[in-house]
Amino acid sequence: NAGVTQTPKFQVLKTGQSMTLQCAQDMNHEYMSWYRQDPGMGLRLIHYSVGAGITDQGEVPNGYNVSRSTTEDFPLRLLSAAPSQTSVYFCASSLDRVTAGELFFGEGSRLTVL
Amino acid sequence: GDSVTQMEGPVTLSEEAFLTINCTYTATGYPSLFWYVQYPGEGLQLLLKATKADDKGSNKGFEATYRKETTSFHLEKGSVQVSDSAVYFCALTTRGDSNYQLIWGAGTKLIIKP
Numbered sequence: 530n531a532g533v534t535q536t537p538k539f540q541v542l543k544t545g546q547s548m549t550l551q552c553a554q555d556m557n558h559e560y561m562s563w564y565r566q567d568p569g570m571g572l573r574l575i576h577y578s579v580g581a582g583i584t585d586q587g588e589v590p591n592g593y594n595v596s597r598s599t600t601e602d603f604p605l606r607l608l609s610a611a612p613s614q615t616s617v618y619f620c621a622s623s624l625d626r627v628t629a630g631e632l633f634f635g636e637g638s639r640l641t642v643l
Numbered sequence: 644g645d646s647v648t649q650m651e652g653p654v655t656l657s658e659e660a661f662l663t664i665n666c667t668y669t670a671t672g673y674p675s676l677f678w679y680v681q682y683p684g685e686g687l688q689l690l691l692k693a694t695k696a697d698d699k700g701s702n703k704g705f706e707a708t709y710r711k712e713t714t715s716f717h718l719e720k721g722s723v724q725v726s727d728s729a730v731y732f733c734a735l736t737t738r739g740d741s742n743y744q745l746i747w748g749a750g751t752k753l754i755i756k757p
Binding site: 530533569572573575587619621626627628629630631632633634635636637 | 673677679685686687688689692732734735736743744745746748749750
């Protein structure tokens with residue numbers, strides 16, 4: 530059982546470049562979310578989805594786009610990377626919105642923007 | 644708004660010592676409470692949860708009791724091991740606009756010395 534899989538694990542970008550962080554889960558979870566983790570800032574919610582075709586903004590959505598075309602996948606897109614987006618990104622899923630407190634996390638993607 | 648406050652770290656203990664990590668919360672209604680653990684270089688894992696007052700969550704020797712009268716959910720372990728070294732996050736879910744979002748504490752780093 531793979532759980533939540535994130536790729537890539539490490540990425541270095543130049544300012545202005547775009548990229549997509551991939552997230553896939555094989556647990557048939559309805560709820561998926563993206564967080565960023567920064568020293569001294571804790572975990573901050575970027576975007577979330579309560580089901581295929583439904584997405585919504587979290588606490589820090591600016592500079593990021595998401596889509597949810599299937600139950601399994603929830604990619605996070607950076608359209609024009611900025612140094613402020615240097616962070617560790619985590620994808621997490623739960624069975625549904627009611628159990629959104631019981632998250633399964635991926636291993637994280639460490640992004641550096643130069 | 645709803646919030647979670649954790650004791651600041653790092654907390655440094657010797658192996659076999661008793662552990663307490665304090666967590667207090669502010670919330671309207673009746674939140675569910677959670678402890679997550681993040682081992683170095685990994686994603687977060689749900690450690691334990693409690694969904695109503697006086698519930699005790701437990702896992703891997705860790706315990707926490709949902710105390711409504713003191714709005715607390717302190718994490719305890721009777722005898723810590725070096726392998727317990729990690730960052731511990733307290734969190735709650737609260738219902739808002741029909742979505743259940745996690746409110747996170749800042750995390751407490753625990754260091755266990757042999």
